[in-house]
Amino acid sequence: MPRSTRRRPALAHPEAESIDLYDVLHALSDPTRMTIVRILRTEPERACGTFPVDVAPSTLSHHFKVLRESGVISQREEANRRFSALRTVDLEQRFPGLLDTVLAALARNGDDA
């Protein structure tokens, strides 16, 4: 097999201006994904495997894909690891206040659920 081709397909991220509200709301309507977002809120960046969610690795990978393709997070590759970060600036530009409001609402919902 040709080794000259790009190793990985390159991660797909939507442009800031084309982030879709319905995709974002859907991404945030899952507890596992919301947990990821909440944690990412407190840290600039974090490796995928280090999130305290108890689902199978493949499931976690799926959730990261949903978050990334909706525009909520960005991911960069470094060696073996994949680091995720909240797209706070892009989200704030596209939908001002949305992330803060939802995370504040989450705190009221009970952090556990």
Place this chain on the structure above:
Amino acid sequence: MPRSTRRRPALAHPEAESIDLYDVLHALSDPTRMTIVRILRTEPERACGTFPVDVAPSTLSHHFKVLRESGVISQREEANRRFSALRTVDLEQRFPGLLDTVLAALARNGDDA
């Protein structure tokens, strides 16, 4: 069959304090339902059949149920009709700013989509 029982099962509405964030976000992540919410924002109350969405009546009924059971809208019966209203006060109390922020975001998303 006993006619003395309540004719309709009585509409189920969650208490304001027990409105769940994930249910709300899920309810809002559908364009048809968001259209309903957006219109309801401009009017205190409206009959089900009068919303300009082009889905079958049975589908519309389903969407109203999702919105009602998530706590986003309330419904009251009057004769043949069923009137829906946004639960603005309850939502504001439970998740301050959420509805406004999401609706503002919707305006940026393009009202059509």
Place this chain on the structure above:
DNA sequence: ACTCAATTTCGGTGTTTGTCGAACATCGCA
């Protein structure tokens, strides 16, 4: 009583979702 209008409920269909395990790819390191 009969009919019409508004809406729900009931079955059904096709799609999407969250989940998993197994297999694969990539990198760092011994």
Place this chain on the structure above:
DNA sequence: TGCGATGTTCGACAAACACCGAAATTGAGT
């Protein structure tokens, strides 16, 4: 070169979802 760690992709599966048409319900009007 081989091993272990990290993470993804690939089916597969059950549950949930959006949608419809047909039938049922309910109340108003004739």
